[in-house]
Amino acid sequence: MIDTMRAVAIDEHGSASVLKTRTLARPTPNPGEVLVRIRVAGVQLTDAAIRGGWVPPGATIEFPQILGNEFSGIVEALGADVHQFAVGDDVLGYRVLGCYAEYVSVPANQIVAKPPSVSWRTAGALSASGQTAHTALERLGARAGETLLVHGAAGGVGSMAVQLALHQGLRVIGTASRDNHPYLEQMGAVAVTYGSGQAERIMAAAPEGVDVVFDAAGHENLRTAVALTYDRSRIGTIVDIALARELNCQWISSDRSAERLRDLVDLCATGQLRVTVRAAYVLDETGEAHRDVETGHGRGKVVLLVDEGS
Template structure:
């Protein structure tokens, strides 16, 4: 039977295990893919801990497979799926986990993988890069504007800095001092996080900040709002909608379409976006991969590769 890395109940790492599960069967609108690579994201361990994404309903069935994004090869398609056939190389968002030999993908959020794009890099795009892309598009800042990104050292933040740069924006990234070189390597002005970060941001952008992409929430979001004259240019993926609405901003509006996946893949191929995969693990070491992200040791993206 195919293997998958699962969690058996809500909780910590002690709930995780490598398990043998039946091969999934694609339902209407779904694609079954033989996984070649799966991206690892903070939302994975948060879901294991009991976090529910906005819009999540119902109870999760256990054991539940971890993971939200994969790249692989189509094995079969469900009813109503058009444009995909067995043997196609694809990448996209999973329906029910991706740390596995086989995964179900939603056809609406699955794209054909360009031949020049590796499975490893493609597997990092559906969550972090697509979220970053949606936010930059939502802000709609004209070329030459200054965008400030909080939490710039993480997966979404690093992608946002690069995507904004490719759109002609000047970028300022707030991240820990340890990530200074990384943030600057992405073409951004680094501002160290900490109690005085807002003052440092004002000094780094003496002409003002035109937009804020927040990935932290809390007091950082409130301080970031104070840097803007137009609060409609404040978006967050780090705080609830009602919290940012009180400050005059909004949550990042996720498009969740194949067109966005095509766009971020093109950015990678054109050199405007580097996924920065820094660590890879085999499926049998998926727990180590998730610990790397959960404990904050990852600099860049972590990927699980599935041998074939």
């Protein structure tokens, strides 16, 4: 049995140049865990933040540290007491670290079955952005008939929030670059150009007001939000924690669960939710993938093709 694998890890914090392809020990599933052979891994700004020195709450960084927190793949082996999956099952899931690799060992309650109609790339890029957006709408109490403003609406998390809100019966206004307006309009949102003067443009697009605001972009967009929405408990950000505290808005972290992920993948399977993958890189190009997501531009998600045939 092969006991090593290719993975991308860091030996120190720093720029994208610290990401190195390594040969490391293949994990063994503990009781309650599943070993997954990864086909596709999503690339998140969170991964870049960890690479730069941020440590997720409750996590421990141990060099060499494999990054990556979402994946799709095939069940390779089962730990003791795992009965809901079988070797050979197609799955997707999440883990705080360890997904930029050919194999990952993950608790069985952090994976779900991948429907045949959902591609490996969609499945590999769904969990992080999808669950974050889903959590945000839940935390902000978004309800059918209300108007939601999404800052950074064309990005990975923003585009998920737009689609989920529309599915729930909200009217959605999204800020984005002019190049991304057709993308948002195709989804059913009202597109507004971000930047100077955006408050006036938003008010023109929502003359009856904005009920809920979700900021997935930063750039002090919360200052615009508090001028548009009276109830600051219904304004949330995943980007600007310091400003959220200053303005008494919500800082939103993702409440990830298999149940939430299963709801999202079911929407994908029925064509009600679409994951846009704007760029795909192989493992040896992980540094380039990080530079891509750190630009803050572009629509949708970036993925790593761990299995280059995916």
